[in-house]
Amino acid sequence: MTESLKRLIEQAPKTELHLHIEGSLEPELMFALARRNDIDLPYDSEEDARAAYQFDDLQGFLDLYYQGMSVLQTEQDFYDLTLAYLERIHADNVVHTEVMFDPQAHLERGVPFEAVLNGIERALEDGQRDWGISYKLIMSFLRHLSEESAFETLTAAEPYLERIYAVGLDSGEQGHPPEKFARVFERCRELGLKLTAHAGEEGPPDYVRQALEVIGVDRIDHGNRALEDEDVVRMLAQRNMTLTVCPLSNLKLNVIPEMSQHPMLAMLNAGLKATVNSDDPAYFGGYVNDNYRALIDHLPVSSEQLHRLLVNGFEGAWMDDAERKKHLETLDRMFNAVS
Ligand code: HPA
């Protein structure tokens, strides 16, 4: 039974709504770019790098994540990174991806905004042309930095905003509540950008509430800890708010003690619009299909619930309505055939 559910998931068209492109940097490409750019890495080998990816918490991961991305220097590096990600998700039958990037982490190393954006976007255009993968770009602010730094980043991005669909908020959550960026997000909304924010990954349910009520987000990234507060759960359900949940990330960062304790089914049972995503696949042990397979292996998930998760991904996606309808019809056909 679980094997047939896995086959079904593998073949189904899917979305990815929570992906940090810098977190898709596999050790093999990290080493290749380090050689190309003459950069020293603190690892002896690719295996050594992979073995070092053991984290106690979000900050432990972020330290390696920011270090790893130091090999990304040129537009071509960002192109190669993004194309490798697209090739990988094409094999997983992902048909629409919404890609986050962290410009501050590159600007502070002297990499121009334009190099980052041009490289990522050129690969996304090639992926759309060659594999039919539609996309949106999300510029994320680093919440451990200041409001002023976020405003400076927005100014640097202003000439390019037609190519950026939404803004997000990521990095270390504790002590950096959404309300710290209320004015930046207000300006972003005025500029016509969609808004999303990481909330309730490590931070308390009140950060989810702030993201909803103070920022007025269109989507929540993670949201796990909302389940600790029934008022926040009610707010999320009433707004039909999409949660971009990342099971393997949650396991690796100790948001959950083991996969059998993952709250995905509790979220669905509470009427929340949860979706399945990979977050930082090179660091957390898997891409979208790996995340679905982990749920199937460790939770009593039904084919109806898997169908719901896939549908939620398309309903929560910022994508063309005709494309969405086409994929939802394909999903209906596939799941009707098994029930
Ligand atoms: O999982 C994450 N959480 C917060 N910030 C991040 N930046 C990259 N990945 C993450």
Ligand SMILES: [Zn+2]
């Ligand atoms: Zn994330």
